[in-house]
Amino acid sequence: MPEPLPLDPIAEAHRQWTAHGWGEVADGMAAVTSLMRAQQIVLARVEEVLRPFQLTFARYELLMLLSFSRAGALPMAKASARLQVHPTSVTNAVDRLESAGLVRRAPHPSDRRATLIELTGDGRELAMEATGKLNAEVFGNVGLPGDHLGPLLQILAGMRRDAGDFEDGAGRW
Structure with a gap:
């Protein structure tokens, strides 16, 4: 795992977005960027486990x-x-x-x-x-406290449903 950065680059990008006059979309940019970075982190962990299985x-x-x-x-x-x-x-x-x-x-x-x-x-x-x-x-330790998983699943399921991933009412979250 690389050394942690001295600052959060997404928070800095949020600050820059706001400073450049894009404050009304800065939260959206930070959310998208955070989701993509979280996906990279989780995928790296999964692939490390799966690598020995080819x-x-x-x-x-x-x-x-x-x-x-x-x-x-x-x-x-x-x-x-x-x-x-x-x-x-x-x-x-x-x-x-x-x-x-x-x-x-x-x-x-x-x-x-x-x-x-x-x-x-x-x-x-x-x-x-x-x-x-x-x-x-x-899966037993995704990097979040257990009480955060339910709300996260609900938020992500809503996002996926609204994007057309599945029909309303088809999810259990």
């Missing part, structure tokens, strides 16, 4: 999505929709996971146009092992 977070998410499905398999298009990523991203992740023996492609039993992604036993085992490490090293 997984990226995107590939880990796909393994977990498959492990949560009833049959351990999903059509490529459904995986793309549930992960909220472009189909090309899923194809890339499947290519990597398939070459590692963690998933396999299979024809869809009732739709000749669709391809299923199936989780292999090795893929399920690796996903569970990686989840244990993530639970212990990241």
Whole structure:
């Protein structure tokens, strides 16, 4: 971890925004910049845990999505929709996971146009092992007090809902 800076660069940017006449949007700029920096910090922690498993977070998410499905398999298009990523991203992740023996492609039993992604036993085992490490090293201590997590989840869910991520009433926060 790098040495802490002697000042908060986002607070300084907020000050500069205000000094340059953009005070009415300074809070918004600081919120966006803070969210992006927090994402970088969390992603670095997650990727550090996943590196020994030779997984990226995107590939880990796909393994977990498959492990949560009833049959351990999903059509490529459904995986793309549930992960909220472009189909090309899923194809890339499947290519990597398939070459590692963690998933396999299979024809869809009732739709000749669709391809299923199936989780292999090795893929399920690796996903569970990686989840244990993530639970212990990241998810169990995200860097915030526990009583802050509920309000944060509500705020972020509202932001995501308003951006069209899911229908109103579909979240539990």
